[in-house]
Amino acid sequence: MKRLIVDMDDVLADATGQFIKIIKADRGLIVDRESLNHKQEGTGFPLEREILTGYALKEMFFRSMEVKENSQRVLEKLNRQYELFIVSSAMEFPLSLYEKLEWLKEHFPFLHWKQIVFCGKKSIVHGDFMIDDLPHNLETFNGHKFLFTAPHNLQFNQFERLNDWKEVGERLL
């Protein structure tokens, strides 16, 4: 069985949408998702990075994220065909650890806790396939790399791209 490594934020969970939502609720600022296109992660918002980090450090930020369309259905099938691991860079946000685990239990109940990894730097994991929205996570990976499309990665062309979970299914199932 081939090992497949799947990221959480902006792959399974709509992290970008969560920032848009919280900025609107907290500051009344409307951020258009398309306005973030082609801008490095965190730089497209009309707020400084420290303020965005502050939101991500707050309770319930990760717990209440929306699930990406079709990810549940496709991942459940992938889970039968691959040795699947969910690998998330979570260590920067201590409160996110418990919340991300609870989030996965709710939305992807077919996953076993043995399949979940929270780390700081993804160079520590190895496998056959990795799906991630951040080029620096893919760069250090030993297997085949898939860039999952997000507004902040449209300017990168060095990886095979998967635009949504329907495409993930077509490519890997």
Place this chain on the structure above:
Amino acid sequence: MKRLIVDMDDVLADATGQFIKIIKADRGLIVDRESLNHKQEGTGFPLEREILTGYALKEMFFRSMEVKENSQRVLEKLNRQYELFIVSSAMEFPLSLYEKLEWLKEHFPFLHWKQIVFCGKKSIVHGDFMIDDLPHNLETFNGHKFLFTAPHNLQFNQFERLNDWKEVGERLL
């Protein structure tokens, strides 16, 4: 720089001592550490595994563990000579995630969050050296394996053994 992977429970943290302490406090039972020798992890205690798991699921169980003798001094030096990662099987105990991170921050303040990994199954990580007290974690590792002595692993002889942190320093520094 070679990559060194170090476990937490019964390597950096005295998990066995924590069980002994809590069993005494909660049930008045005195467990002699030597009575656990040569018995598989969790089976040497005069309590069923479910009860032990129950203790480990409680708040502060991981946060209040004692640090293993000499581990701070030796690990700080190793941190300068190796690409060091702390990899702990923590996912079974959701409350442990935050507590283990806080514990590391307190006792090993020289570690960066990028060096910390909480997982369920250690076959996901790769590196040059691994120090662990559990043979099944070492078995799936691709690099050189060191068994860190604990009462529950005295019966295993298939790995190079390190008896304490002084020996770790002598072997790896």
